[in-house]
Amino acid sequence: MTRRSGSADLPLHTGRVPPWLTSRMASLGSIVTQAIVHHYGRDAFLQRLSHPFWFQSFGAVMGMDWHSSGITTSVIGALKRGLGPLQDELGIYVCGGRGQHSRKTPDELMQLADRVGFDGAKLTRASRLVAKVDSAAVQDGFDLYLHGFFVTADGKWTVVQQGKNGDKRQARRYHWHSEALKSFVDTPHSAIDGPQQGQIVNLTDHRAEISRSAQLDLLGDLGPDRTVLEFERLVGTVSEPAQAMLPHLIMPTHHDVRPKDVFARRLHGTLAAAAERGPIDFPELLLTPGVGARTVRSLAMVAEVVHGAPYRFADPARFSLAHGGKDRHPYPVPIKVYDETIRVLKGAIQSAKLGREEEMQAMKRLDDQARRLERTARGPSVEAHIAGERAASPDLDGRSVFGWERDLAPHKEADRLSTGPRVGREERS
DSSP states (O other), rough: OOOOEEEEEEEESSOOOOOOHHHHHHHHHHHHHHHHHHOHHHHHHHHHHHHHHHHHHHHTTTSSTTTTHHHHHHHHHHHHHHHHHGGHHHTTTEEEEEEHHHHHHHHHHHHHHHHHSSSHHHHHHHHHHHHHHIIEEESSSOOEEEEEEEEEEEEEEOEEEEEEEEETEEEEEEEOOOOOOOOOOOOOSSEEEEEEOOSSSETTSGGGGGHHHHHHHHHHHHHHHHHHHHHHHHHTTTTOOOOOOOOOOOOOOOSOOOGGGOHHHHHHHHHHHHHHHHHHOOGGGGEEEEEHHHHHHHHHHHHHHOOOOOGGSSSSGGGGHHHOTTTSSSEEHHHHHHHHHHHHHHHHHHHHHHHOHEEEEEEEHHHHHHHTTTTOOOOOOOOHHHHOOOOOGGGGGGGETEEGGGGGGGGGGGHHHHHHOOOOOOOOO
Protein backbone atom coordinates (compact mmCIF):
# COMPACT_ATOMS: atom_id res chain seq x y z
CA MET A 1 0.00 0.00 0.00
CA THR A 2 1.26 3.52 -0.76
CA ARG A 3 1.55 5.98 2.10
CA ARG A 4 -0.17 8.84 0.30
CA SER A 5 -3.15 7.12 -1.24
CA GLY A 6 -5.88 9.68 -1.80
CA SER A 7 -8.88 11.54 -0.44
CA ALA A 8 -12.66 11.24 -0.46
CA ASP A 9 -15.81 13.26 0.02
CA LEU A 10 -18.03 11.75 2.73
CA PRO A 11 -21.59 12.96 3.38
CA LEU A 12 -22.81 13.00 6.99
CA HIS A 13 -25.77 10.79 7.88
CA THR A 14 -27.91 10.45 10.99
CA GLY A 15 -29.15 7.51 13.00
CA ARG A 16 -27.72 4.38 14.56
CA VAL A 17 -26.67 1.05 13.12
CA PRO A 18 -29.25 -1.53 14.29
CA PRO A 19 -28.07 -4.31 16.63
CA TRP A 20 -28.83 -7.05 14.10
CA LEU A 21 -26.22 -5.50 11.79
CA THR A 22 -23.62 -4.41 14.37
CA SER A 23 -23.23 -7.99 15.59
CA ARG A 24 -22.76 -9.29 12.05
CA MET A 25 -20.32 -6.50 11.17
CA ALA A 26 -18.25 -7.43 14.21
CA SER A 27 -18.20 -11.08 13.14
CA LEU A 28 -17.36 -10.42 9.50
CA GLY A 29 -14.79 -7.75 10.37
CA SER A 30 -13.06 -10.14 12.73
CA ILE A 31 -13.00 -12.95 10.16
CA VAL A 32 -11.65 -10.74 7.36
CA THR A 33 -8.95 -9.46 9.71
CA GLN A 34 -7.94 -13.01 10.61
CA ALA A 35 -7.80 -13.97 6.93
CA ILE A 36 -5.55 -11.01 6.09
CA VAL A 37 -3.25 -11.73 9.03
CA HIS A 38 -3.15 -15.42 8.08
CA HIS A 39 -2.14 -14.74 4.48
CA TYR A 40 -0.10 -11.56 4.76
CA GLY A 41 0.63 -10.76 8.41
CA ARG A 42 -0.61 -8.09 10.78
CA ASP A 43 1.58 -5.37 9.25
CA ALA A 44 -0.37 -5.82 6.01
CA PHE A 45 -3.61 -5.34 7.93
CA LEU A 46 -2.35 -2.01 9.28
CA GLN A 47 -1.38 -0.99 5.76
CA ARG A 48 -4.87 -1.74 4.49
CA LEU A 49 -6.48 0.28 7.26
CA SER A 50 -4.30 3.23 6.29
CA HIS A 51 -5.66 3.15 2.72
CA PRO A 52 -8.90 5.17 2.47
CA PHE A 53 -10.21 3.38 -0.62
CA TRP A 54 -9.82 -0.03 0.99
CA PHE A 55 -11.30 1.19 4.27
CA GLN A 56 -14.46 2.44 2.53
CA SER A 57 -14.82 -0.82 0.59
CA PHE A 58 -14.31 -2.82 3.79
CA GLY A 59 -17.25 -1.02 5.39
CA ALA A 60 -19.39 -1.46 2.28
CA VAL A 61 -18.85 -5.23 2.11
CA MET A 62 -20.04 -5.42 5.74
CA GLY A 63 -23.44 -3.96 4.85
CA MET A 64 -22.86 -0.40 6.02
CA ASP A 65 -24.01 2.53 3.83
CA TRP A 66 -21.45 2.43 1.04
CA HIS A 67 -20.75 6.15 0.68
CA SER A 68 -21.32 7.67 4.11
CA SER A 69 -19.06 8.97 6.86
CA GLY A 70 -20.81 6.52 9.17
CA ILE A 71 -18.60 3.78 7.76
CA THR A 72 -15.69 5.17 9.78
CA THR A 73 -17.49 4.97 13.11
CA SER A 74 -19.06 1.61 12.34
CA VAL A 75 -15.92 -0.12 11.07
CA ILE A 76 -13.84 1.01 14.03
CA GLY A 77 -16.61 -0.03 16.43
CA ALA A 78 -17.05 -3.39 14.72
CA LEU A 79 -13.35 -4.15 14.84
CA LYS A 80 -13.08 -3.11 18.47
CA ARG A 81 -15.89 -5.51 19.40
CA GLY A 82 -14.97 -8.32 17.02
CA LEU A 83 -11.23 -8.36 17.69
CA GLY A 84 -11.55 -7.93 21.45
CA PRO A 85 -11.61 -11.66 22.28
CA LEU A 86 -8.80 -12.32 19.74
CA GLN A 87 -6.52 -9.39 20.45
CA ASP A 88 -3.81 -11.33 22.28
CA GLU A 89 -3.92 -14.17 19.76
CA LEU A 90 -3.57 -11.80 16.79
CA GLY A 91 -1.44 -9.20 18.52
CA ILE A 92 -3.74 -6.44 17.24
CA TYR A 93 -5.41 -4.00 19.64
CA VAL A 94 -8.06 -1.37 18.91
CA CYS A 95 -8.27 1.74 21.08
CA GLY A 96 -10.36 4.89 20.98
CA GLY A 97 -13.49 5.49 18.97
CA ARG A 98 -16.09 8.21 18.74
CA GLY A 99 -16.58 11.13 21.15
CA GLN A 100 -15.74 10.21 24.73
CA HIS A 101 -14.18 6.93 23.59
CA SER A 102 -11.56 8.87 21.63
CA ARG A 103 -10.49 10.67 24.80
CA LYS A 104 -9.90 7.33 26.53
CA THR A 105 -7.24 6.32 24.00
CA PRO A 106 -4.21 7.33 26.15
CA ASP A 107 -5.53 5.38 29.14
CA GLU A 108 -6.24 2.33 26.97
CA LEU A 109 -2.73 2.45 25.51
CA MET A 110 -1.09 2.70 28.91
CA GLN A 111 -3.12 -0.21 30.25
CA LEU A 112 -2.16 -2.30 27.22
CA ALA A 113 1.49 -1.32 27.66
CA ASP A 114 1.53 -2.75 31.17
CA ARG A 115 0.10 -6.03 29.90
CA VAL A 116 1.61 -6.39 26.43
CA GLY A 117 4.98 -4.77 26.96
CA PHE A 118 5.24 -2.06 24.30
CA ASP A 119 6.21 1.55 25.02
CA GLY A 120 2.92 3.05 26.22
CA ALA A 121 4.31 6.54 26.77
CA LYS A 122 5.66 6.68 23.21
CA LEU A 123 2.37 5.48 21.72
CA THR A 124 0.33 7.85 23.88
CA ARG A 125 2.46 10.72 22.65
CA ALA A 126 1.91 9.55 19.07
CA SER A 127 -1.86 9.44 19.62
CA ARG A 128 -1.93 12.97 21.03
CA LEU A 129 0.33 14.39 18.34
CA VAL A 130 -1.76 12.84 15.57
CA ALA A 131 -4.88 14.46 17.01
CA LYS A 132 -3.12 17.80 17.47
CA VAL A 133 -1.77 17.87 13.93
CA ASP A 134 -5.14 17.18 12.34
CA SER A 135 -6.98 19.62 14.61
CA ALA A 136 -4.44 22.47 14.70
CA ALA A 137 -1.72 22.08 12.06
CA VAL A 138 -4.26 21.21 9.35
CA GLN A 139 -6.96 23.87 9.58
CA ASP A 140 -9.38 22.70 6.92
CA GLY A 141 -12.75 23.49 8.49
CA PHE A 142 -13.37 20.05 10.01
CA ASP A 143 -13.64 19.49 13.76
CA LEU A 144 -12.25 16.17 14.95
CA TYR A 145 -14.67 13.95 16.82
CA LEU A 146 -13.38 10.41 16.21
CA HIS A 147 -9.98 8.85 16.86
CA GLY A 148 -9.28 5.15 16.30
CA PHE A 149 -5.85 3.82 17.21
CA PHE A 150 -4.85 0.35 15.93
CA VAL A 151 -1.63 -0.99 17.42
CA THR A 152 0.21 -4.30 17.18
CA ALA A 153 2.08 -6.12 19.93
CA ASP A 154 5.38 -4.86 18.54
CA GLY A 155 4.30 -1.22 18.70
CA LYS A 156 3.41 -0.53 15.05
CA TRP A 157 0.23 1.44 14.53
CA THR A 158 -2.34 2.98 12.23
CA VAL A 159 -4.66 5.83 13.19
CA VAL A 160 -7.98 6.55 11.50
CA GLN A 161 -9.64 9.74 12.66
CA GLN A 162 -12.41 11.90 11.32
CA GLY A 163 -13.62 15.47 11.45
CA LYS A 164 -16.93 16.97 10.40
CA ASN A 165 -18.23 20.22 9.04
CA GLY A 166 -21.84 20.42 10.20
CA ASP A 167 -22.70 23.43 8.08
CA LYS A 168 -21.64 21.66 4.89
CA ARG A 169 -22.90 18.25 6.09
CA GLN A 170 -19.59 16.71 5.13
CA ALA A 171 -16.81 14.76 6.83
CA ARG A 172 -13.11 14.30 6.29
CA ARG A 173 -11.24 11.19 7.29
CA TYR A 174 -7.50 11.19 8.04
CA HIS A 175 -5.29 8.09 7.84
CA TRP A 176 -1.92 7.73 9.58
CA HIS A 177 0.53 4.83 9.46
CA SER A 178 3.66 4.43 11.55
CA GLU A 179 5.54 2.67 8.75
CA ALA A 180 8.24 4.98 7.39
CA LEU A 181 6.95 7.85 9.54
CA LYS A 182 9.89 10.18 10.19
CA SER A 183 8.12 13.28 11.41
CA PHE A 184 4.74 14.18 12.85
CA VAL A 185 4.83 17.60 11.20
CA ASP A 186 6.37 17.04 7.75
CA THR A 187 3.92 15.35 5.36
CA PRO A 188 3.06 12.57 7.82
CA HIS A 189 -0.32 11.41 6.55
CA SER A 190 -0.92 8.12 4.85
CA ALA A 191 -3.91 9.86 3.30
CA ILE A 192 -6.48 12.56 3.93
CA ASP A 193 -10.09 11.83 2.95
CA GLY A 194 -12.57 14.60 2.39
CA PRO A 195 -14.03 17.27 0.17
CA GLN A 196 -11.91 19.99 -1.28
CA GLN A 197 -12.64 23.25 0.49
CA GLY A 198 -10.41 25.60 -1.48
CA GLN A 199 -7.19 26.79 0.14
CA ILE A 200 -6.46 25.37 3.59
CA VAL A 201 -3.80 25.95 6.20
CA ASN A 202 -1.66 22.80 6.18
CA LEU A 203 1.51 23.28 8.20
CA THR A 204 2.34 19.58 7.81
CA ASP A 205 3.12 19.98 4.11
CA HIS A 206 6.85 19.52 3.62
CA ARG A 207 6.96 22.88 1.84
CA ALA A 208 5.87 24.53 5.09
CA GLU A 209 9.09 23.65 6.94
CA ILE A 210 10.39 27.19 6.49
CA SER A 211 7.08 28.54 7.77
CA ARG A 212 7.18 26.33 10.86
CA SER A 213 10.71 27.45 11.68
CA ALA A 214 9.83 31.09 11.03
CA GLN A 215 6.88 30.89 13.38
CA LEU A 216 9.11 29.64 16.20
CA ASP A 217 11.61 32.42 15.49
CA LEU A 218 8.81 34.96 15.35
CA LEU A 219 7.46 33.93 18.73
CA GLY A 220 10.95 34.04 20.22
CA ASP A 221 11.95 37.41 18.76
CA LEU A 222 8.71 39.35 18.96
CA GLY A 223 6.59 37.70 21.60
CA PRO A 224 2.83 37.09 21.22
CA ASP A 225 1.72 40.74 21.22
CA ARG A 226 4.12 41.85 18.51
CA THR A 227 3.28 38.72 16.55
CA VAL A 228 -0.41 39.66 16.50
CA LEU A 229 0.44 43.15 15.26
CA GLU A 230 2.67 41.73 12.57
CA PHE A 231 -0.10 39.39 11.46
CA GLU A 232 -2.62 42.22 11.25
CA ARG A 233 -0.18 44.24 9.16
CA LEU A 234 0.22 41.38 6.69
CA VAL A 235 -3.43 40.34 6.37
CA GLY A 236 -4.55 40.64 2.80
CA THR A 237 -1.05 40.70 1.36
CA VAL A 238 -0.03 37.10 1.72
CA SER A 239 -1.33 34.28 -0.46
CA GLU A 240 -1.10 30.59 0.43
CA PRO A 241 0.78 28.22 -1.89
CA ALA A 242 -1.43 25.73 -3.68
CA GLN A 243 -1.70 22.44 -1.83
CA ALA A 244 -0.52 19.24 -3.44
CA MET A 245 -3.36 17.23 -4.94
CA LEU A 246 -3.84 13.61 -3.94
CA PRO A 247 -5.79 11.02 -5.93
CA HIS A 248 -9.37 11.83 -5.06
CA LEU A 249 -12.23 9.42 -4.37
CA ILE A 250 -15.51 11.32 -4.55
CA MET A 251 -18.29 9.77 -2.50
CA PRO A 252 -21.53 11.21 -3.92
CA THR A 253 -24.48 12.47 -1.93
CA HIS A 254 -26.95 10.17 -3.67
CA HIS A 255 -27.73 7.11 -1.60
CA ASP A 256 -28.69 4.70 -4.36
CA VAL A 257 -26.02 2.77 -6.24
CA ARG A 258 -25.90 3.86 -9.87
CA PRO A 259 -24.11 2.32 -12.87
CA LYS A 260 -21.47 5.07 -12.83
CA ASP A 261 -20.57 4.08 -9.24
CA VAL A 262 -19.55 0.53 -10.22
CA PHE A 263 -16.88 -0.86 -12.54
CA ALA A 264 -19.21 -3.24 -14.37
CA ARG A 265 -16.45 -5.39 -15.85
CA ARG A 266 -15.17 -6.20 -12.35
CA LEU A 267 -18.69 -7.05 -11.23
CA HIS A 268 -19.06 -9.34 -14.24
CA GLY A 269 -15.72 -10.98 -13.40
CA THR A 270 -16.91 -11.65 -9.86
CA LEU A 271 -20.20 -13.14 -11.04
CA ALA A 272 -18.45 -15.31 -13.63
CA ALA A 273 -15.86 -16.55 -11.14
CA ALA A 274 -18.57 -17.46 -8.64
CA ALA A 275 -20.40 -19.44 -11.31
CA GLU A 276 -17.23 -21.20 -12.46
CA ARG A 277 -15.39 -21.85 -9.17
CA GLY A 278 -18.46 -22.34 -6.98
CA PRO A 279 -19.39 -25.84 -8.19
CA ILE A 280 -15.73 -26.93 -7.88
CA ASP A 281 -14.67 -25.37 -4.58
CA PHE A 282 -17.97 -24.92 -2.75
CA PRO A 283 -20.19 -27.81 -3.88
CA GLU A 284 -21.89 -28.13 -0.49
CA LEU A 285 -23.15 -24.55 -0.72
CA LEU A 286 -24.96 -25.24 -3.96
CA LEU A 287 -27.13 -27.79 -2.16
CA THR A 288 -28.81 -24.93 -0.29
CA PRO A 289 -31.65 -23.81 -2.58
CA GLY A 290 -31.61 -20.12 -3.44
CA VAL A 291 -28.82 -19.26 -1.02
CA GLY A 292 -25.69 -21.25 -1.77
CA ALA A 293 -24.93 -19.90 -5.24
CA ARG A 294 -25.70 -16.39 -4.01
CA THR A 295 -23.30 -16.82 -1.08
CA VAL A 296 -20.45 -17.73 -3.43
CA ARG A 297 -20.88 -14.33 -5.08
CA SER A 298 -20.55 -12.63 -1.70
CA LEU A 299 -17.54 -14.77 -0.86
CA ALA A 300 -15.87 -13.60 -4.07
CA MET A 301 -16.24 -9.96 -3.02
CA VAL A 302 -15.00 -10.67 0.50
CA ALA A 303 -12.05 -12.51 -1.05
CA GLU A 304 -11.15 -9.39 -2.98
CA VAL A 305 -11.18 -7.33 0.22
CA VAL A 306 -8.70 -9.85 1.65
CA HIS A 307 -6.45 -10.19 -1.40
CA GLY A 308 -7.08 -7.18 -3.64
CA ALA A 309 -4.46 -4.62 -4.66
CA PRO A 310 -5.05 -0.93 -3.81
CA TYR A 311 -6.16 0.09 -7.29
CA ARG A 312 -9.13 -2.28 -7.13
CA PHE A 313 -10.98 -0.31 -4.45
CA ALA A 314 -11.72 2.87 -6.41
CA ASP A 315 -15.41 1.90 -6.63
CA PRO A 316 -16.54 1.07 -3.05
CA ALA A 317 -20.13 0.86 -4.29
CA ARG A 318 -19.30 -2.45 -5.96
CA PHE A 319 -18.60 -4.04 -2.58
CA SER A 320 -22.03 -3.05 -1.31
CA LEU A 321 -23.34 -5.60 -3.81
CA ALA A 322 -22.04 -8.35 -1.51
CA HIS A 323 -24.45 -7.80 1.39
CA GLY A 324 -26.55 -4.77 0.48
CA GLY A 325 -27.03 -1.90 2.88
CA LYS A 326 -28.96 -1.21 6.06
CA ASP A 327 -30.86 1.69 4.45
CA ARG A 328 -32.02 -0.57 1.61
CA HIS A 329 -29.41 0.64 -0.87
CA PRO A 330 -28.44 -0.95 -3.13
CA TYR A 331 -30.89 -3.49 -1.65
CA PRO A 332 -31.83 -4.79 1.81
CA VAL A 333 -29.23 -6.84 3.67
CA PRO A 334 -29.87 -10.53 2.79
CA ILE A 335 -29.59 -12.05 6.26
CA LYS A 336 -29.49 -15.66 5.02
CA VAL A 337 -26.59 -14.86 2.69
CA TYR A 338 -24.73 -12.76 5.28
CA ASP A 339 -24.97 -15.49 7.91
CA GLU A 340 -23.90 -18.18 5.47
CA THR A 341 -20.93 -16.07 4.37
CA ILE A 342 -19.84 -15.73 8.00
CA ARG A 343 -20.31 -19.46 8.58
CA VAL A 344 -18.19 -20.45 5.56
CA LEU A 345 -15.44 -17.97 6.37
CA LYS A 346 -15.37 -18.92 10.04
CA GLY A 347 -15.05 -22.58 9.06
CA ALA A 348 -12.17 -21.75 6.71
CA ILE A 349 -10.33 -19.84 9.43
CA GLN A 350 -10.81 -22.61 11.97
CA SER A 351 -9.57 -25.22 9.50
CA ALA A 352 -6.53 -23.09 8.66
CA LYS A 353 -5.63 -22.87 12.35
CA LEU A 354 -5.52 -26.67 12.35
CA GLY A 355 -3.26 -26.72 9.31
CA ARG A 356 -5.95 -27.46 6.73
CA GLU A 357 -5.65 -24.77 4.06
CA GLU A 358 -8.06 -26.10 1.46
CA GLU A 359 -10.91 -23.68 2.17
CA MET A 360 -8.65 -20.65 2.51
CA GLN A 361 -7.00 -21.54 -0.78
CA ALA A 362 -10.43 -21.93 -2.38
CA MET A 363 -11.17 -18.32 -1.43
CA LYS A 364 -7.89 -17.23 -2.98
CA ARG A 365 -8.68 -19.12 -6.20
CA LEU A 366 -12.07 -17.42 -6.31
CA ASP A 367 -10.41 -14.01 -6.23
CA ASP A 368 -7.75 -15.00 -8.77
CA GLN A 369 -10.38 -16.29 -11.17
CA ALA A 370 -12.45 -13.11 -10.89
CA ARG A 371 -9.47 -11.05 -12.01
CA ARG A 372 -8.77 -13.34 -14.93
CA LEU A 373 -12.37 -13.38 -16.13
CA GLU A 374 -13.19 -9.70 -15.80
CA ARG A 375 -11.50 -8.95 -19.13
CA THR A 376 -13.86 -11.18 -21.07
CA ALA A 377 -16.88 -11.88 -18.87
CA ARG A 378 -20.30 -10.54 -19.75
CA GLY A 379 -23.21 -10.15 -17.38
CA PRO A 380 -26.28 -8.17 -16.43
CA SER A 381 -26.24 -4.41 -16.18
CA VAL A 382 -25.80 -2.91 -12.73
CA GLU A 383 -29.48 -1.89 -12.71
CA ALA A 384 -30.59 -5.39 -13.68
CA HIS A 385 -28.35 -6.99 -11.06
CA ILE A 386 -29.73 -4.75 -8.30
CA ALA A 387 -33.29 -5.34 -9.50
CA GLY A 388 -32.71 -9.09 -9.28
CA GLU A 389 -31.39 -8.77 -5.73
CA ARG A 390 -34.42 -6.72 -4.71
CA ALA A 391 -36.78 -9.27 -6.20
CA ALA A 392 -35.05 -12.09 -4.31
CA SER A 393 -34.82 -10.12 -1.08
CA PRO A 394 -37.92 -11.49 0.70
CA ASP A 395 -36.77 -15.08 0.16
CA LEU A 396 -33.26 -14.24 1.44
CA ASP A 397 -34.59 -12.64 4.65
CA GLY A 398 -33.84 -9.17 3.35
CA ARG A 399 -33.76 -6.66 6.19
CA SER A 400 -33.19 -2.93 6.52
CA VAL A 401 -33.84 -0.18 9.05
CA PHE A 402 -37.39 -0.19 7.64
CA GLY A 403 -37.97 -3.78 8.73
CA TRP A 404 -38.10 -7.23 7.16
CA GLU A 405 -38.60 -7.03 3.42
CA ARG A 406 -41.26 -9.74 3.42
CA ASP A 407 -43.36 -7.69 5.86
CA LEU A 408 -43.18 -4.37 4.07
CA ALA A 409 -46.35 -3.40 2.25
CA PRO A 410 -45.84 -3.31 -1.52
CA HIS A 411 -47.64 0.02 -1.89
CA LYS A 412 -44.98 1.69 0.31
CA GLU A 413 -42.10 0.68 -1.92
CA ALA A 414 -42.26 3.74 -4.13
CA ASP A 415 -42.08 5.99 -1.07
CA ARG A 416 -39.10 4.14 0.35
CA LEU A 417 -37.20 4.20 -2.94
CA SER A 418 -37.65 7.94 -3.25
CA THR A 419 -36.58 8.70 0.30
CA GLY A 420 -33.04 10.02 0.48
CA PRO A 421 -30.69 9.76 3.44
CA ARG A 422 -31.32 11.88 6.49
CA VAL A 423 -28.48 14.27 7.18
CA GLY A 424 -27.17 15.93 10.29
CA ARG A 425 -25.89 13.93 13.25
CA GLU A 426 -23.65 11.16 12.00
CA GLU A 427 -24.51 7.51 12.15
CA ARG A 428 -22.98 5.46 14.91
CA SER A 429 -23.11 1.86 16.03
